[in-house]
Every structure is written in structure tokens, then in C-alpha cells.
Amino acid sequence: MSKVRLLPESLANKIAAGEVVERPASVVKELIENSLDAKAQNLRVIVRAGGKQLIQVLDDGEGLSPDDALLAFERHATSKIIKAEDLTEITTLGFRGEALPSIAGVSRLTMETRTQDQPLGTSLEIAGTRILGVKEIARPQGTSVLVRDLFFNVPARKKFLRADSTELSHIVNILTQYALAYPENNIALTSSGRELFNFQSVVQLKERLFQVFGSDLLKQLVELKAELPLFPNQTQNKEGFVQEHIHLHAFVSSPDVHKLNRNSLYFFVNQRMVRDKMLIHALLEAYRRILPSGAFPVALLFIEIPYSEVDVNVHPSKTEVRFRKQSLIHDFLQESIRKALMNARFQTPFSVQPEKLKVNPRIPQSQPPHKVSNNFQKGLPELPLSSDSVKATPLENRLTSQSPDTPISSPLCATSGLIPREEQQTWDVNDIKMSNSRDIQPLGQIEESFIVASEKGSLLIIDQHVAHERILYEKILSERQNGKIETQGLLLPLIVELTPQQQIILDNISKELNSCGFEVEPFGHRTLAIKSVPADLTTADLKKLLGELLDGLDKETQKVSLERIKEKIAASIACHAAIKINTHLEYSKMTWLIDELLKTKYPTTCPHGRPIILRYNKTEILKAFKRI
Ligand code: ADP
Ligand code: MG
Secondary structure (H helix, E strand, C coil): CCCCCCCCHHHHHHHHHHHHCCCHHHHHHHHHHHHHHCCCCEEEEEEEHHHCCEEEEEECCCCCCHHHHHHCCCCCCCCCCCCHHHHHCCCCCCCCCCHHHHHHHCCEEEEEEECCCCCCEEEEEEECCEEEEEEEECCCCEEEEEEECCCCCCHHHHHCCCCHHHHHHHHHHHHHHHHHHCCCCEEEEEECCEEEEEECCCCCHHHHHHHHHCHHHHHCEEEEEEEEECCCCCCCCCCCCCCCEEEEEEEEECCCCCECCHHHEEEEECCEECCCHHHHHHHHHHCCCCCCCCCECCEEEEEECCHHHEECCCCCCCCCCEECCHHHHHHHHHHHHHHHHHHHCCCCCCCCCHHHCCECCCCCCCCCCCCCCCCHHHHCCCCCCCCHHHHHCCHHHCCCCCCCCCCCCCCCCCCCCCCCHHHCCECCHHHHHHCCHHHEEEEEEECCCEEEEEECCEEEEEEHHHHHHHHHHHHHHHHHHCCCCCEEEEEEEEEEECCHHHHHHHHHHHHHHHHCCCEEEECCCCEEEEEEEECCCCHHHHHHHHHHHHHHCCCHHHCCCHHHHHHHHHHHHHHHHCCCCCCCCCHHHHHHHHHHHHHCCCCCECCCCCECEEEECHHHHHHHCCCC
């Protein structure tokens, strides 16, 4: 008996579904793509239980005749390509003829559809590739695909699905991406009876960005448009050769926007959301030395390129692409974005030069060497925790707009050019025992950002911001543990707009936010009112902090424990409430800071893992002066 045999169709469909249908969001993606390919203007998605129970996509597109509707569920049935050459110029989102049979193979599916020229529509019921029924129905032009009980017949897949809210957040993510790629369409999402968004058709991309992200983010973005001839040596000639171009329309964030991950990078090629290493590389290269290492911008890149110049048939999910002219496109993107950032002239030119860094002469020498106040707020009433003057010229954000390639040492990282990197030493935890805060005497500040101190013949440089961050971080965590978080009510509640994605994440973490001292209430559609906040936080930083939490936690809510989220919230509050750099500190404030720092469990590293103290010991000083 032969060993090789053809797989039954139902099994082949399940295998194919493994590639195309990973989770409810992938079903939404495929169905939305079909609706857009069918030239629908209105798209509505309805889900229940994060799409696990039910997903319905309704459109007013071209619809399908009864015969086509049946055929569409056959493997490799497509109306979008006919011959092999078509593959070199794919103009539609779908083309593989795989989605419908794959989805039908792992769910209970009902399709209802009608074309313009058919008097009646068709209703088709399928479960795991078995056609259960076909009937004529009256319905408007367009198509509705209803998918119930996803993976009911693939328990192994079902087991891997996450919490409803997580699956919903993936759906929101996918739909937001399509909403951005298709501003001319009306796109709405309802989850368990609650409308999460309903984006109305707009003319300008910018307007869609406003609908999705709100005005706050839009203000931080620079819009740019650029184009490049793809065949620079050929010009338009008598034979009618028309030069083909690559067009870029992008929105990129100013250098003071620092995201903790790549969640806010969006790339679209011919209105298809893609993931591509080359595109990410080009973008991040444009930001090199503008953002501190480990920080990411917000960026939306919309690229239009002749269809023949890009291959989308790389992966079943069609989100990976290959460009024919990789490096040309890479350099074009990088340069266009870089130029736009430079032209926007966000900040004044700045470069760190060691000889310009002076010890602050304002430090009164007659001060007693050690004077400690126990309460920061009480003892140091005039200290601005957040001041506008600090914001206007934040050291970390200054960038050389004149000479883009001059390296900028980011004070966010401790290797800030004060001491050559190889000679730097961060304070070794095991060394602490030797230090009593009494032994540390502050001498002054560098750039009103770093405390310079002596400690038994050693020179210490303390990053005032991260030092305070560590103090607050431990304080918040311990207060949180003892259940006595200090809060402060806001006179007027602060109203914050949320993106649909953020709304879902907020639902996930609101309990934790409450126990950290936030009182947050829904306030109309995708808006919330913050009524009270942790005592250490000023309202000025509140919006930024919340945005950071809601963006930064996106991926982590899926896999990280609540413990980790607690720490993250505490770290975020601490970071925003801590004394900023570029803030003058009186002598007593410096000693207070050092004292409190030494009381913490981990005085050497900040909650984000950066060093707090640099130490230049006596031997190193003597060596540097060639005395030994
Ligand atoms: P593909 O999109 O790759 O062609 P699918 O399995 O997703 O494959 O769909 C098969 C075919 O069914 C499509 O080529 C299209 O002709 C038709 N179809 C699917 N969804 C719709 C829809 N919403 N409106 C009109 N036609 C549709
Ligand atoms: Mg399709």
C-alpha cells in the first residue's frame, strides 16, 4: 500500500488555517481586506468576547452572486488574479484565495451577500467546511460574514487564545491600522454592544489621524511629503515613457516623544499595513542621535510605489513585503525623514563639551556639610517638581539642528562624556557599605542636572533625576504594599482623550491604577476624567504619564504578571514626579537627596536600569594626573 496520500479537504483547510487564522484578529483582518477589495465604502465590525464567540463584518461592497458565493469557499478560489504574471503586479489586498475556506474550516460561518444586479441575495451556512444550507434572502447590496465559535474544532488553537480583552486589543489594533490606511472609508467597531469607534470618511489623512489618536498626539507630529523617481536615468520622452515615482507621506514625532517600544510605528505600502525590517531600520536611522538609545518615536509612513516594484507574496498573512530597490528606498526614507526633523527645528543647537561644564558657583561654601530634612515636600517647599522653564529646554531633548551628524551625548545615559567611557565606573553595590551619607559632601551641580560630590577622596557624579526617581519608586511600592497610597484630589478633573487601543488597555489596568492612587472615571466616548492622582505627581506630567502607561503596557498585558505591571506603574509615576534635570538645587536639597538615596534598597540603579552614580576614585584621579 502506498504511503503517500492526499489529505482530506477538511484537514488541508485546518492546516492552511494555521497559517492564516492565528487568532480572532486575523479573521477580522482577512474579512476587512475582502470588504475593501470589494470596494465597500462602509465597514462595520461587530465582535463578542474578543471575537472568540462572534465576529461579524458587514460591508456595502460589490457582493457575490450565488455561484460565486459558493465557489469563494473552495481552496484557491479568487477573483483577484487569473494568471501567473498577475502575481508580479498585485493591486488588491487579497489574492491567495485562502481566507474564506480557512476561516470556514475552523468556525461556524454564515455569509449573506447580494450584488447590485441580483434581485435577491444568498445566505450560506458552513461549519468546518461542510455546507449546511444555502438559501435566497432579501438584503441590501454588500456582504456580511458572521463567524461564530472560532476554533471550535481545533482545541489546541483555542487553548492558546488569550483573555477576551487581549484578543479585543489585537482586533482594535488591526482595525485602527486599516482605518489609517483607508481614510476615505467609514469604519466602525462594536464590542459586546459597546461602540468602540466609528470613524467617518475624511478627505485628508491628517483628519483620520486626528480621529484615531486625538489632537494631543497630532500636535507632536511633523507631516512630510516627498517623492523620488525610481528610474533617475530615464526621463519622460516622446514614446510616452512616464517616470514612475515612489511617494512618501509621513507623520513623525518630535524628538521629545520617547516611546518605550515599537508599538507606535506604522508602515503602509500601497495601503497595506506591513512589517519590514528595512523600513524600521530606515526610520530609526533617521532618528539616530536624536533619540536616546532605547527610545522609539511615533511614526506613520505611507508609501506609494508602483505595484510591480514590490512583492507581497512573501507570507500567507501578506504583511511582509520585498522591494526590488531596497537600498534606494531605504536611503530615500531615511533622508526625507531626517530632513523633515531638521527643518522642524524642534530645539536649539547644543553639544556637550567638557570644558564648558562648570561647577555651580552658587553653592554657598559656608553651609554645614551635612544637614538633612526628612520630608522632601516639607523641607524643600520651593523645589519645582515640574517647571515650564525646565520643559522649554530639556537637556535630553536638545538636538543639533545645524549639524545632524554631530554626536549628542544623551544625559539619559550615564556615559555622558564627562569621563571617558572606558574610565567610568558606576558605583558597585557591594561597595556601598563603605559609604555613609555623612561621608558624601555635595560640591555643586553640573548644568543644574548632575550633583558633583566628594566622598573620602573620590569624586561622585549623581544624576539628580534618576536618584530622586529611585527614592520615589521605592516609596510608592512600599506605600502600595501597605495599602496607604497618598493621593491628592484635583480641583478640576483632568480630561484625557484615548485611542481605541488605549481604551482597551485602560480597562485592563484600571484596577491597578486605582490601587496606585488614581481615581479615573469614564467621561463620554473614549474620554476619561481623572479626579485624583498619587500625591507625588503633578498634573503637568499626568497626561504624559498616562499615555506612556497605556502605550507601554500594550504588549505586556498579554504576558506579564500583575506584579510587573505594578512595578511599571510605580516606575512611571516616579519618573514623572522626580526632580527634572536643569533644575537648580540648594545645598540642603542635595544633601537630602543623597541621604534618601542611600536609604533605598538599590541606590545604584534607577527603576529603568540606568546608573545613578558615577564614581571616580582617588587612585583614578591620581593616575589621570600622572602622580602615580
Ligand atoms: P482572496 O481575497 O485571496 O481572493 P478569499 O478567500 O478571501 O480570497 O475570498 C475569495 C473570494 O471571495 C474573493 O476573491 C472575492 O471575490 C470574494 N469575496 C470574499 N469576501 C467578499 C466580500 N466581502 N465582498 C465581495 N466579494 C468577496
Ligand atoms: Mg481575501
